[in-house]
Amino acid sequence: MEVFLFYAFAILAISSALLVVSLKNTARALFLFFITLFSMAGLFLFALADFVAITQIMVYVGGVLILMIFAFMLSNKELLKDLQQISGSLFSFPSWQSLTLALAFFGVMVLGIREWNSMELPQWMLNNIQSGDVIAPTDNNIQQLGIKFIDTIRTAFCR
Amino acid sequence: MSDIILHIIVAVVLFGFIAMFALFAVYAERKIAGFVQDRLGPMETGKYGLLQTIADILKLLQKELINPSATDKILFIVAPVIIFGAVFLGYTVLPWGPDFIPASTYTGLYFIMAVVSIDAIGILMAGWGSNNKYSLLGSIRAIAQMVSYEIPVGLSLIAAVMITQTLNLNEIALQQGILSATPIKFLGVWEVTDIGGILAWNIFQAPHLLVVYIIFFVATLAECNRAPFDIPEAESELIGGFHTEYGGIRFAFIFLAEYAMMFLVAMLGAVIFIGGWNTPLPNIGVLRLADWTTGIAWGIFWTLAKTLTLVGIQMWIRWTLPRFRADQLMSLCWKIMIPIAFACLAISGLWRILVMN
């Protein structure tokens, strides 16, 4: 069940990101970006970071996305006269140079992940897994984050 | 598998409750409006006009779904879904009784704030997708108002959370009554954990929370786009604002979302500041009134009583005050509410450190 949900969120995130880059209608692309950010927040939940997920929704969806949509509305020529040009084609086709570059970069990253998989986990991770210092689903993340923030700031800036 | 069925049943029951509440609230609003304006309100359909809302709903449901040809089809159709879905999500973390909550998470309060931010995107979608000058202007004004007033809401909630030390709404409600695990001090001096009742509510535990509650109430009134902050829906200025082009069942959804949001913020304020499902009757010596009136059924009764009173006050304000001008609205938020909220935040911090251990 959990695996199914993870794959659902991951496929939703990747497919909506692909749609964002290939739609010609910029307004629809920006509103589809909302789906991408929402599914990324869902993925954060699977890494047991609930505070980061909700912060992502508040800051990104409630701030950055609204700002981008406003900027898009304000940078259209003659906005209030004719609002929407219903253009002919639905998708804008990729230029082969950028597609090659992106796929090559993706290949490099996948090779890197496979290389990392074939090695052992880093020492600090093994230590933490052994001593049980891994974040569990029933942890009170917010309280610990609050304490860590104040401690970090106190030791970093007040010395 | 039974877990999933239980989850679905809870969601359906909550939706049914919101629909019932909207029916009741529309009728109550029209009657209150009539009373304030010295007239009778709906009296024709049914005895005392009780079937008026049902007649309205039936009319809206059987209307033809018109899609204007120049609109952006997908955005136009999806916008009411997002507006209502966002508000409906917020009901999952509100407690109706002791430990009687759909999802008791450590981040409950923060979740509701994020959900209110999503509402703004839905309104933008509705305004842009309608392809209409008035809708666009209405939605831009609505977003400017909603985004500005999120700040006083956030600051007032932080001031309250500094006192309660937790974002879990279940815990916040538990800490304000006789079921509390930690000692409660009325005004910081008198220990009232066993007495309970009205003396244990948050606004009496730390008295500056009364000012914070007033700021929260007014700011959330602006978040719901309710009068006197209802420039986005000004019927006499912008025709209908962002929901001009919507008719039939889509308009019913947006309408339902507005009433659901009113109930949501009223219940949120009740839970955080005036005790939620806790009883206002204290234990006076032998008469253990607080013990007798606490429980799941009593909790639901007290929650509904407090929330419906607050919703009634919201409706009363709507029909009493004239509408704000756009610049007055903005100056109220940025120049008056935010400095007061910041001052209350500082007082909360000091109260927590100096007065409560």
Place this chain on the structure above:
Amino acid sequence: MTQYVLPFVGNIHFLAHGSYRSGTPIEKGGKSMITLTHFLVVSACIFCIGLYTVIAKRNAIMILVGIELMINSAILNLVAFGKYDKVNYGGQVFALFAIVLAAAAVAVGLAIILNVYRHYKTINPDHITDLRD
């Protein structure tokens, strides 16, 4: 507190599945099947989609969307590794700083775009070629 458990549904905490004080979905016993590699692959995909957006789009706002996608994928990486760090919570703290800084960067970028639009009347970066007016 526990004597007020609901009388209707027996002794089950309403909608609890074991530990009701959870903020995240709980696996039903056994280890989680979602390894670190899953997160890394998803993050790599989204990073490359963001990279493609930055290179191939001719609308300055879409370039900003691409930058946001890249930053989001980096934050997913941070959070995935941060799950193994309960001592310092380093991953999540860094992720929060990254979110806030990305928002600030977008705000400044959009201000620049709007100013450029006022002068050039277009936001296609290919047409903004003068070094001074």
